[in-house]
Amino acid sequence: MTELTIDFDYIDRVGEGKLDLEWLHSWNHEVGEKVTPSRVGLTMKDIAVGRYGDIPDTAPMRTMAPRGGEREDVMPDMGYLLNTKADVWAENVMDLYEEAVSRQWSATRDIDWSSIPDLPPDLEHALCQVCTLLSEVEMIASDFPAKWMWQINHDFVEVKMFRATQIMDESRHTEVFRKRALAKGGGLGRSKAVTEEFLRLILDAETYSEGSALMHLLGEGMVLSLFRAGELLSPSPVEKKIFRLCMQDEARHVAYGTMHLRYALAQDPDKAEEYHEYLDKGERILAALFTIPEAVEPLMILAAGGEEEAAALGAMAAGMLQTRVIEEYLARCDRAGIDRRSRIQIPGVIGGYDPVEQGVTSDAALAGSAGTGGA
Ligand SMILES: [Fe+2]
Numbered sequence: 011m012t013e014l015t016i017d018f019d020y021i022d023r024v025g026e027g028k029l030d031l032e033w034l035h036s037w038n039h040e041v042g043e044k045v046t047p048s049r050v051g052l053t054m055k056d057i058a059v060g061r062y063g064d065i066p067d068t069a070p071m072r073t074m075a076p077r078g079g080e081r082e083d084v085m086p087d088m089g090y091l092l093n094t095k096a097d098v099w100a101e102n103v104m105d106l107y108e109e110a111v112s113r114q115w116s117a118t119r120d121i122d123w124s125s126i127p128d129l130p131p132d133l134e135h136a137l138c139q140v141c142t143l144l145s146e147v148e149m150i151a152s153d154f155p156a157k158w159m160w161q162i163n164h165d166f167v168e169v170k171m172f173r174a175t176q177i178m179d180e181s182r183h184t185e186v187f188r189k190r191a192l193a194k195g196g197g198l199g200r201s202k203a204v205t206e207e208f209l210r211l212i213l214d215a216e217t218y219s220e221g222s223a224l225m226h227l228l229g230e231g232m233v234l235s236l237f238r239a240g241e242l243l244s245p246s247p248v249e250k251k252i253f254r255l256c257m258q259d260e261a262r263h264v265a266y267g268t269m270h271l272r273y274a275l276a277q278d279p280d281k282a283e284e285y286h287e288y289l290d291k292g293e294r295i296l297a298a299l300f301t302i303p304e305a306v307e308p309l310m311i312l313a314a315g316g317e318e319e320a321a322a323l324g325a326m327a328a329g330m331l332q333t334r335v336i337e338e339y340l341a342r343c344d345r346a347g348i349d350r351r352s353r354i355q356i357p358g359v360i361g362g363y364d365p366v367e368q369g370v371t372s373d374a375a376l377a378g379s380a381g382t383g384g385a
């Protein structure tokens with residue numbers, strides 16, 4: 011612990027009007043560059059200029075003192091474990107933070123809960139089962155960043171700030187799907203152990219980078235693809251709006267994870283094999299999800315428009331959806347700079363479509379995707 015020397019005489023001197031003012035008269039902290047607000051206002055990127063904008067590759071201290079300012083030679087050690095830029099950085103993180111702050115929405119106020127139509131029980135219950143799964147998985151993307159956030163060095167504060175927005179986003183996603191499951195009395199459905207195996211893999215990840223790759227690229231990436239298919243899955247405009255709003259948020263999280271991996275690999279390409287091994291593990295568990303009736307069949311019923319229709323059309327719809335999920339995931343890996351095409355552990359089971367065999371390219375997959383950062 012740092013030893014504190016307290017100058018109690020200072021209180022008397024101030025009482026007599028004898029201010030110290032050394033800190034003011036020796037001020038030499040000007041950033042040395044003009045700070046110009048952009049069209050939307052003063053953004054984190056606008057202020058990242060001069061000595062403040064110089065983000066170190068390795069943080070020189072473990073302190074909460076703001077970057078670019080002056081620090082005492084000895085400061086309390088905050089014990090951060092992620093002290094290099096490569097550990098946490100993504101080139102889009104400042105933009106993503108700004109977007110997150112400007113696009114917050116309210117699950118209470120912005121969804122027209124009173125206009126959900128009465129649906130046939132098969133559709134309502136299928137939707138409730140999807141909402142159960144989503145309400146179950148969404149909050150891992152709050153818990154994981156919350157677990158690691160304090161360990162991020164304060165010199166990379168923009169990453170911490172973005173993670174804070176994500177924690178709020180996922181809280182709202184958990185809220186909105188829980189509310190939809192209960193809004194018409196359908197209730198929350200069945201949870202499966204295999205789902206939680208994947209969640210635990212993320213939470214127990216030994217490193218931030220491992221957890222980030224599993225959660226952002228694989229877990230959130232798949233959820234993002236599902237949200238993008240919201241038009242196909244929504245029985246009414248209310249669910250369409252829920253999926254659309256969640257999709258905007260999710261695209262930011264995935265964009266961070268994709269660009270973080272890209273940054274980390276650019277700094278140390280030898281780490282690629284480590285990431286491959288994380289993704290091998292995660293994909294093997296997620297592949298099992300495609301064999302769980304509670305995960306696949308509600309989507310088939312919603313896409314086909316009912317239980318009976320699902321038997322005739324559902325396999326095709328589920329196959330298309332699965333293909334899209336895998337295509338978008340492979341494209342995201344390409345963008346991050348890691349080629350999973352020859353190594354993917356998720357077989358193209360439904361409908362017999364294998365995107366690797368089909369030679370699906372990242373361009374084709376990205377052309378069908380929307381959202382932040384092209385992730
Ligand atoms: Fe989410």
Ligand SMILES: [Fe+2]
Binds near residue numbers: 180230259260
């Ligand atoms: Fe997310």
